[in-house]
Amino acid sequence: MAKILLMHGINHAMFGKRDPKHYGTFTLQDIETAATEWATDLGCELECYQTDIEGEFARKIHQAFLGDIDAIVANAGAWTHYSYGLADAFAIFKDKGPIVECHMSNVHAREEWRHKSVFSHVVNGQISGFGLTTYKLGLTAAADLIKNS
Secondary structure, eight states: OEEEEEEEOTTGGGTTTSOHHHHOSOOHHHHHHHHHHHHHHTTEEEEEEEOSOHHHHHHHHHHHHHTTOOEEEEEOGGGGGTOHHHHHHHHHHHTTSOEEEEESSOGGGSOGGGSOOTTTTTSSEEEESOTTHHHHHHHHHHHHHHHTO
16 A cells, blocks of 8 residues: 655644634644545555654655655645755655645745745645645645556
């Protein structure tokens, strides 16, 4: 069974409390519960991870590369727009499996600084703007990429 790592970055533990206009009222636990069900429906196992510490996020990507993870679905939050260190970590994993970048809000309809992803050159694709459904789409894309590789 393929294993997907769902990664959440900085401030994501505050989903449900943070800016409902952009992020809805779903909590991180709600997202992880739904995502686990969707992954199971896709025939995949899901591991969920969240941290507010950039170095720990990078370390988890390294562990995924060295471990049994077949794909990553990542919402790195604000780190997406400036963390070249995480881009380098994702580039390491890309040699092993697919990476799908996700954002609940439409980052291209928000502040200018959110329009650029420094991960875009190493991820397989980006899905944004569909709220909770973004994760379903991201998991589906990751599962398809695993099956077709």
